[in-house]
Amino acid sequence: MKFYIGCDLGGTNIKVGLVNVENGNVISSKSTPTLGRAGHDAVMKRMAETIEDLILETQVDRIEIGGVGVSAPGALDLDKGETLFLPNLYGQWRKVPLRDRLKSYLNLPVTILNDARAITYGEWSFGAGRGVDSMACFAIGTGVGGGLVVNRQLVLGVGGMAGELGHQIVDMHGPKCGCGNYGCLEVFTSGPAIATMAVRAVNQGWTTKIAELCEHDLNKITPELVAEAALAGDEVAQEIWDTAGHYLGIGVCNVVVAIAPQRVVISGGVSAAGDLLLNPIRRALKERVFIIPVDQVEVMKGTLGNDAGIVGMAVWASQMESYKG
Numbered sequence: 001m002k003f004y005i006g007c008d009l010g011g012t013n014i015k016v017g018l019v020n021v022e023n024g025n026v027i028s029s030k031s032t033p034t035l036g037r038a039g040h041d042a043v044m045k046r047m048a049e050t051i052e053d054l055i056l057e058t059q060v061d062r063i064e065i066g067g068v069g070v071s072a073p074g075a076l077d078l079d080k081g082e083t084l085f086l087p088n089l090y091g092q093w094r095k096v097p098l099r100d101r102l103k104s105y106l107n108l109p110v111t112i113l114n115d116a117r118a119i120t121y122g123e124w125s126f127g128a129g130r131g132v133d134s135m136a137c138f139a140i141g142t143g144v145g146g147g148l149v150v151n152r153q154l155v156l157g158v159g160g161m162a163g164e165l166g167h168q169i170v171d172m173h174g175p176k177c178g179c180g181n182y183g184c185l186e187v188f189t190s191g192p193a194i195a196t197m198a199v200r201a202v203n204q205g206w207t208t209k210i211a212e213l214c215e216h217d218l219n220k221i222t223p224e225l226v227a228e229a230a231l232a233g234d235e236v237a238q239e240i241w242d243t244a245g246h247y248l249g250i251g252v253c254n255v256v257v258a259i260a261p262q263r264v265v266i267s268g269g270v271s272a273a274g275d276l277l278l279n280p281i282r283r284a285l286k287e288r289v290f291i292i293p294v295d296q297v298e299v300m301k302g303t304l305g306n307d308a309g310i311v312g313m314a315v316w317a318s319q320m321e322s323y324k325g
Helices: 040-058 098-106 115-126 191-203 209-213 223-231 235-259 269-273 275-288 305-324
Strands: 003-009 013-020 025-033 065-072 075-077 082-085 110-114 135-140 144-150 263-267 298-301
Touching (some): 003 040, 003 305, 013 040, 040 065, 065 305, 098 110, 115 135, 115 263, 135 269, 191 223, 209 223, 235 263, 275 298
Parallel strands (some): 263 298
Antiparallel strands (some): 013 025
């Protein structure tokens, strides 16, 4: 049996895990700060060192490791194995040979993929999407990423960029998004967007538990805190989640009529809100989609949590190696 290593390159941390790709179990994992301001060369060395440390700690024979899958937050050239644009990393990593550099450090096969597509593949392989032929995944955190599985295949599209579900337009007159467009789903449903709605409510003097929970320090307002207030019966917090869920519901409706997935999976840190976010999505489907039998479309929270990307990358790397073979 071959083990594979999944590696998630994030703006804050590098997370790696040794995965049994037959059952999706993460045997061991570790995390280290990215320290992106040191530059991409230094970060890639840190990635390789962290992977080597993991191998040593797990005491798995190197010959049993089939390869490494690396996810990165941005645009990639999958054929060349290069990063094209990573907006959350210092210097933006334009045309950095990530795959070949890590391969030279590790002497192991290396595969790269966008981080949201990795989460999608992880949830489809061993998480909330397991067993279905088609699935859409919305990964909601600092931004809104996503991915699509159709006919049991991860949809890659041009440059592996298919599935950027957070950048569909849900309000053509909406605010400007970090991508440069206006009215993207991300500006209404990301973690920062939810926190911003809560900050505005407190600033405007609305009667809400949010002010009390954050001890009147606006910097302490997070989606988790807004969820806590909503679950305690706070109407302002509940309305914030209804608003975010409404826009997310529009995005889900668009995807459902496009690919008719059997399952829609909501993952990422913001998904911890559970039904506060999921119920408005389900409501939108019933109210707005008539051409597709929405009673056959399940909307559910991801089940792999922070391990989704690690598992997805390990499984994807194993698939790529099997294709080569």
